[in-house]
Amino acid sequence: MNKNAPIGIFDSGYGGLTVFEEVQKLLPEYDYLYFGDNARAPYGNRSFDVVYEFTLEAVQFLFDQGCPLVVLACNTASAKALRTIQQQDLPNIAPEKRVLGVIRPSTEEIGFLSKNHHVGVLGTTGTIQSNSYVIELKKFAPDIHVTQHACPMWVPLIENEKHLHPAGIQFIEEDVRAILAKDPLIDTIILACTHYPVIKDKIQEIAGKHINIVSQGPIVAEKLKEYLVVHPEMEEKLTKNGSRTFYSSESSVVFNEKAERFLGYPVASAHHSF
Numbered sequence: 330m331n332k333n334a335p336i337g338i339f340d341s342g343y344g345g346l347t348v349f350e351e352v353q354k355l356l357p358e359y360d361y362l363y364f365g366d367n368a369r370a371p372y373g374n375r376s377f378d379v380v381y382e383f384t385l386e387a388v389q390f391l392f393d394q395g396c397p398l399v400v401l402a403c404n405t406a407s408a409k410a411l412r413t414i415q416q417q418d419l420p421n422i423a424p425e426k427r428v429l430g431v432i433r434p435s436t437e438e439i440g441f442l443s444k445n446h447h448v449g450v451l452g453t454t455g456t457i458q459s460n461s462y463v464i465e466l467k468k469f470a471p472d473i474h475v476t477q478h479a480c481p482m483w484v485p486l487i488e489n490e491k492h493l494h495p496a497g498i499q500f501i502e503e504d505v506r507a508i509l510a511k512d513p514l515i516d517t518i519i520l521a522c523t524h525y526p527v528i529k530d531k532i533q534e535i536a537g538k539h540i541n542i543v544s545q546g547p548i549v550a551e552k553l554k555e556y557l558v559v560h561p562e563m564e565e566k567l568t569k570n571g572s573r574t575f576y577s578s579e580s581s582v583v584f585n586e587k588a589e590r591f592l593g594y595p596v597a598s599a600h601h602s603f
């Protein structure tokens with residue numbers, strides 16, 4: 330059992346590292362434990378029941394490692410599992426612990442980012458079909474015109490490092506052109522999948538400089554900082570030794586290699602499977 334009480338960060342795969350990176354940059358003193366369920370990624374095309382079951386297993390694992398607070402750095406898990414975990418599971422399994430998602434913090438900010446209030450949302454099939462962005466945006470910015478588009482190939486391409494191959498680029502071009510064709514007035518596109526910041530430059534190049542392409546990492550980091558100020562009872566539980574621990578359900582050799590390419594520095598992970 331970990332003596333630290335780290336902030337747990339979960340994603341189906343490597344995408345959550347784009348959130349982890351921003352969070353630990355803004356809040357470096359805390360301990361962090363990242364878990365990527367790489368062996369079972371992608372989650373994007375899976376049913377509600379399966380995403381919920383996998384996400385709950387990951388949350389339970391992070392709780393068992395001593396995390397008082399877990400961030401689901403995955404839109405698909407946030408869309409399909411977060412509410413059930415918060416409302417049904419937490420009161421039974423760990424009433425004093427907390428699980429946060431990435432959709433609400435993002436939708437709180439989007440209204441401030443678009444000038445003409447025409448916003449595009451790119452995500453996995455699961456996130457787009459859940460309509461979570463449309464529902465949440467209506468609460469925070471009811472005058473926003475939202476256009477969604479699912480990009481089912483992007484996560485598999487990124488997980489397999491094929492996103493910059495010509496065939497990968499073709500999928501990215503098709504999807505970016507498709508959302509802009511649905512609403513040519515879009516001035517802001519939210520990357521509603523934590524894997525997508527890896528191809529942000531390519532998306533920007535295809536969309537054009539006049540469109541604001543928004544990654545969630547910095548937004549989630551700021552919102553987590555605010556959360557810890559408003560919740561001192563949680564903040565006090567978190568240990569602050571600056572440690573970074575990584576677990577993956579894939580082989581640690583494979584995870585280390587790919588995570589290093591995401592983060593730009595060496596990673597030594599441990600293996601955990603269910």
Ligand code: DGL
Binds near residue numbers: 342370403404
């Ligand atoms: N990074 C996850 C998300 O934000 C990817 C989901 C998947 O595994 O398809 O949605």
